[in-house]
Amino acid sequence: MLKYQTIPVTPFQQNCSLVWDSETKQAAVIDPGGDLETLLGEARRLGLKLEQIWLTHAHIDHAGGTAELAEQLQLPVIGPHAADQFWIDALAQQGAMFGFPEARPFRPTRWLQDGETVELAGHVLHVRHCPGHTPGHVVFHSPEMKRAFVGDVLFAGSIGRTDFPQGDHDTLIASITQRLWPMGDDTVFIPGHGPESTFGRERRSNPYVANT
């Protein structure tokens, strides 16, 4: 069985998630933005064996700790989509601006594309490319858990910002309605910031995407 736990990291309170197989304890970490000691402490407490880093997009609060963690534990970096390369290149600059001294660029072991899958201990998660907030943003969907890790695409009651370079509002709305809604109203999503919700609840009440 797959389990997960979300740990807010960095001054941006970004929802980093640990995902693991309950029997083997093989684990992936989604969006290790920073506070690596906290993340590693939690992984240790849960008895997890970290094997992979999965990235939704390359903003500092999501990807800032990636290079350091990958190097420390010799982990493969999977994702995001290659269109986020320019954000990876800008990590050190973003880090200096926002006070993340450890943030630096890295080279993903594997870029992701829409329709691909990632695998952890025999469990398969589906990858959807959801541009709009950043051009290379991806989300990870586990039909088994009925969970989706959506980064900064959608929040409870809100949507991702689109005022960054290569951000685009209409593209983001299309990502949400064409690639998230088909996952089902009862699917719970873990956003990059703030509390969880379901796609059904957002379709009914989120002012940015209600009745879409």
Ligand SMILES: [Zn+2]
């Ligand atoms: Zn972001």
Ligand SMILES: [Zn+2]
């Ligand atoms: Zn974020």
